[in-house]
Amino acid sequence: MDNKIRMKAENVDFFYGRQQALKGIHLDIASNAVTAIIGPSGCGKSTFIRLLNRMHELVPNAVLTGRILLDGKDIIAPDVDAVDLRRRVGMVFQKPNPFPKSIFENVAYGLQINGMKDKGKIEERVIESLKKAALWDEVKHRLHDSALGMSGGQQQRLCIARCLAIEPEVILFDEPCASLDPISTHKVEALILELKKDYTIVIVTHNMQQAARVSDYTGFFYMGEMVEFGRTEVMFTRPRDKRTEDYITGRFG
Amino acid sequence: MKAGSSRIIEWLGFWALRACMGFVALILVIVFYDIITKGIGIISWQFLTQPPLDGMTKGGIFPALIGTLFVTIIAGLLAVPLGMGCAIHLNEYARDNGLTRFIRMSIRNLSGVPSIVYGLFGVALFVEAAHFGTSILAAGCTLGLMTLPVTITASEEALKTVPRAYREGALALGATKWQSIWGNVLPYAVPGMLTGAILGISRAAGETAPILFTGAAFFLPDIPNSVFSQFMALPYHLYIMSTQHHNIVLVRPIAYGTALVLIVLVFTLNLAAVIMRYNLRKKGIAHGQ
CATH class of the missing domain: 1.20.5 (Single alpha-helices involved in coiled-coils or other helix-helix interfaces)
Known part of the structure; x- marks a missing residue:
């Protein structure tokens, strides 16, 4: 790999109760690059990405073994606080989930819960985040309108702005365009490419073209295992594994 | 065919x-x-503002009206915070295991316990063990307990209508669990919780059995001056006027007047709940948007 390794999964097994969802995953996530995880429904890709900021802990009976490292430190270790971790590893969900508050409040929320009190500073950061999320020009005249009145694509970019506001180091995108139209999808993809200059990005997608367009590295998951991992252009032109080839040529999935 | x-x-x-x-x-x-x-x-202004007069054959129902208001308020003060707290714990914190399922089942079953049993329990717990005596406080607490199952169940339902995505969205921004509940769950659940609580309390306001042994008095023309006073209450007054009075036929209109006031009171509470639910729907939260 050309870039520095930011996060690393080492021999990760994951179970929902007795059912094994991930088997022996090894994966390196490079700094300032986009790592895509692709695979058919139920292959464990969304399960995996949720481990990276410990969102899996919200599910009862979740059992994780192995190590997940962020800058060399095991984030699953008991002395690591999940709340602190999630401030460093942000997440954008499959369905846009703005809070039913104003556009401004949505972005300010993360700052407020992290203890920022200075109103001027909050405002500054909100504006900056909306600009980074390429949303500012569309919303600058209606910052205090409800976020629920925005289009789906705008809502998703608002969720990205909300995430950027607390200045994470890694951003996880869990099928961020699954519910968006092609134009909105294009905007979000352009944004992801822009963001990788400053952030480490992991994106789960079932859209192979999307993975090909935005990612530098791709991991192909199948039935809870990582079948193949490599530079995206290599993976999509010369896959080593038969299953990867079948999937990317559309023979199943 | x-x-x-x-x-x-x-x-x-x-x-x-x-x-x-x-x-x-x-x-x-x-x-x-x-x-x-x-x-x-x-029904007249005098009927609403005078105590019963002339051996309860004339006058009004003022003390009973006030008594019912007081016990209802106390029931609400007990049931609403306790019920909400319990529901928040059950829905947000407790793990879904055998124990919580058992607790949930018990709570549902509690709503089927006859009100007279709550009355006896109130005597044992509040009148005697807690030394409240037969009083507004003891009766109000008994009614509050009776309302708890409804309040808890309704509150849990209200919490369930708040989309999971709100909780996850907050947690993913580094909110603690409590921050996520306080800032992104409760604001949307509280109106629904209160709606359920009000319906429960309005039911309790009309109950006779639980207050029978815990503080309701046959005849007390004076307005209670503390929560440790005994009191008259509309449902109990109605019961007396229709079965215990020495001249039931003569006081029948008073009994009907009392019934009407009680019904209006309960309906007003229910109406408040309906309006609240309507406002909630208008905001679109109840539909998980």
């Missing part, structure tokens, strides 16, 4: 269902008609 018979069944089914609904509506109409026509004549 077949089409013809299925059409008849359809027709019969439709009219059977319509008859069920009509019958229920009819009973309701009869009850209201009876109470309103017989009770409205006695």
Whole structure:
């Protein structure tokens, strides 16, 4: 790999109760690059990405073994606080989930819960985040309108702005365009490419073209295992594994 | 042939269902008609603001009205925070295991416990063990306990209507669990929780059995001056006027007047709950948007 390794999964097994969802995953996530995880429904890709900021802990009976490292430190270790971790590893969900508050409040929320009190500073950061999320020009005249009145694509970019506001180091995108139209999808993809200059990005997608367009590295998951991992252009032109080839040529999935 | 018979069944089914609904509506109409026509004549400012006079054959129901208001308020003060807290714990914190399922089942079953049993329990716990004596406080707490199962169940339902995505969105921004609940769950659940609580409390306001041994008095013309006073209450007053009075026929209008006031009181509470739910829907939260 050309870039520095930011996060690393080492021999990760994951179970929902007795059912094994991930088997022996090894994966390196490079700094300032986009790592895509692709695979058919139920292959464990969304399960995996949720481990990276410990969102899996919200599910009862979740059992994780192995190590997940962020800058060399095991984030699953008991002395690591999940709340602190999630401030460093942000997440954008499959369905846009703005809070039913104003556009401004949505972005300010993360700052407020992290203890920022200075109103001027909050405002500054909100504006900056909306600009980074390429949303500012569309919303600058209606910052205090409800976020629920925005289009789906705008809502998703608002969720990205909300995430950027607390200045994470890694951003996880869990099928961020699954519910968006092609134009909105294009905007979000352009944004992801822009963001990788400053952030480490992991994106789960079932859209192979999307993975090909935005990612530098791709991991192909199948039935809870990582079948193949490599530079995206290599993976999509010369896959080593038969299953990867079948999937990317559309023979199943 | 077949089409013809299925059409008849359809027709019969439709009219059977319509008859069920009509019958229920009819009973309701009869009850209201009876109470309103017989009770409205006695309602006056004096009736609402005077104590019973002349061996409870004249005068009004003021002490009973005040007594019912006080016990209802106390019931609410006990049931609402306790019920909400319990529901928040059950829905947000407790793990879904055998124990919580058992607790949930017990809570549902509690709503089926006869109110007279709550009355006896209130005597043991509040009147005697807690040394509240027979008082507004003891009766209010007993009613509050009785309301708890409804409040908890309704509150849990309200919490369930708040989309999971709100919780996850907050947690993913580094919110603690409590921050996520306080900032992104409760604001959308509280109106629903209160709606359920009010319905429970309005039911309790009309109860006689739980206050019978815990503080309600036959006749107390003075307004209670502390929560440790005994009190008159509308449902108990109604019971006395229709069964215990020495001249039941003479005081019948007073009994009907009392019933009407009680019903109006309960309906006002229910109406408040309906309005709250309506506002909630208008904001779109109840539909998980």
